[in-house]
Amino acid sequence: xxxxxxxxxxxxxxxxxxxxxxxxxxxxxxxxxxxxxxxxxxxxxxxxxxxxxxxxxxxxxxxxxxxxxxxxxxxxxxxxxxxxxxxxxxxxxxxxxxxxxxxxxxxxxxxxxxxxxxxxxxxxxxxxxxxxxxxxxxxxxxxxxxxxxxxxxxxxxxxxxxxxxxxxxxxxxxxxxxxxxxxxxxxxxxxxxxxxx
DNA sequence: TCATTAAAGTTAT
DNA sequence: ATAACTTTAATGA
Numbered sequence: 001x002x003x004x005x006x007x008x009x010x011x012x013x014x015x016x017x018x019x020x021x022x023x024x025x026x027x028x029x030x031x032x033x034x035x036x037x038x039x040x041x042x043x044x045x046x047x048x049x050x051x052x053x054x055x056x057x058x059x060x061x062x063x064x065x066x067x068x069x070x071x072x073x074x075x076x077x078x079x080x081x082x083x084x085x086x087x088x089x090x091x092x093x094x095x096x097x098x099x100x101x102x103x104x105x106x107x108x109x110x111x112x113x114x115x116x117x118x119x120x121x122x123x124x125x126x127x128x129x130x131x132x133x134x135x136x137x138x139x140x141x142x143x144x145x146x147x148x149x150x151x152x153x154x155x156x157x158x159x160x161x162x163x164x165x166x167x168x169x170x171x172x173x174x175x176x177x178x179x180x181x182x183x184x185x186x187x188x189x190x191x192x193x194x195x196x197x
Numbered sequence: 198t199c200a201t202t203a204a205a206g207t208t209a210t
Numbered sequence: 211a212t213a214a215c216t217t218t219a220a221t222g223a
Binding site: 172 | 216217218
Binding site for chain 2: 132
């Protein structure tokens with residue numbers, strides 16, 4: 001968890017509920033601090049043709065939309081609920097009041113920002129490759145890096161193929177074909193549609 | 198080779 | 211039942 005929920009609430013945060021596919025904030029809007037109590041949220045963009053690119057998927061205890069609070073810019077992404085969600089929202093000014101009172105909280109937020117930045121660096125490397133297998137492996141390597149067990153097939157990918165495609169800028173069909181190919185190459189194992197890496 | 202389109206099978210709600 | 215996801219195949223850039 002980035003910041004203790006009770007601290008956020010006493011600082012004036014409101015709890016908001018969202019249903020799947022409901023938007024939490026839009027690209028171009030003024031940022032606030034959001035922290036997910038429960039549920040999954042994706043940060044995304046839609047290109048000119050309407051194809052979705054998912055920037056990130058966040059869940060319980062993680063913050064969304066904090067990335068640009070420290071500069072005077074508008075959101076470069078949308079935040080959309082994937083599952084049913086409870087989210088705490090704290091206005092930017094209240095958020096900074098809170099941080100000014102506590103160096104510990106400042107560090108928590110910095111640490112979370114670093115983690116997000118790390119994800120971006122890792123993903124950027126693999127996404128710069130034309131090869132879909134390298135892109136998907138970059139994603140899976142990052143996901144698995146949060147787990148201790150490094151043995152093959154020990155990590156269950158909890159993303160749909162659709163989501164994996166949207167996170168790597170591929171079309172679903174290519175993602176599916178590539179994952180099938182990775183199965184033949186013993187890079188992943190597939191058990192009743194679940195991907196083990 | 199990958200994206201796109203279409204069509205059909207499968208799973209979840 | 212209906213929508214969302216998965217899969218295969220054909221076609222074109």
